[in-house]
Amino acid sequence: MPAFLSRYATPLTTGLFLVSLISGIALFFHWGSGLFHGMHEWLSMVLIVPFVLHIWKNWRPFSSYFKRPAMGIALALSIVAAAIFMIPASGGSSGNPLVAVMGKLQASSVETVAPIFGHTGESLAAALKAKGYTVASTQMTLDDVAKASGKSGIDMARTLGSI
Incomplete structure (x- = not known):
């Protein structure tokens, strides 16, 4: 051996x-x-x-x-870095905090998220319609818009990233 x-x-x-x-x-x-x-x-x-x-x-x-202290410090920092991804992001869920943020975004209305993307509710709805989405109202959530359009939340995220 x-x-x-x-x-x-x-x-x-x-x-x-x-x-x-x-x-x-x-x-x-x-x-x-x-x-x-x-x-x-x-x-x-x-x-x-x-x-x-x-x-x-x-x-x-x-x-x-x-x-030497270096090993203890390095291990402690590694545990803290890992814990950041393990601490519940919200409502008892755990995992990647970006997934939790995306979930909150998808649960928000077109009107609410529009300023994040430099739009009004109406202009974001128009931009989504131009990309093939069905937007009946600016009060619809992004998730509802995606579902009504036969698309996934990932599709919606990709579209929003390009608007």
């Missing part, structure tokens, strides 16, 4: 980390999500094995990090 550790732990950790890094960046920017999603999930799980082997191989120098 020591020869295997010496030969493969660090190279596999490096290779799989690079795959995870590149696929994570692609997912973040929504580039080829269908291509990268499964790869990122599964190979990030596979990364656990060489990571553990790498830590085992380098245990003595690695453990010395715990004698």
Whole structure:
């Protein structure tokens, strides 16, 4: 086992980390999500094995990090960063706060959100109609407009981003 550790732990950790890094960046920017999603999930799980082997191989120098404040600070900052995504955004839901914001936006009327996009209720309704949406009233929620038009909330978000 020591020869295997010496030969493969660090190279596999490096290779799989690079795959995870590149696929994570692609997912973040929504580039080829269908291509990268499964790869990122599964190979990030596979990364656990060489990571553990790498830590085992380098245990003595690695453990010395715990004698200095840098490791404690880095771990605390990492936990805080993770917690930001775990704290309930509103109404007991958790997850990405941008999803919660988008949910609130979609539950708002055309009239209410229009100023965010530099429009009046009527001009936003007209812009949505020009993009193929059915807007019977500026009091309709964006979600209702999307549903009435046979489109999804994601479609609505993409449209709003281009108006």
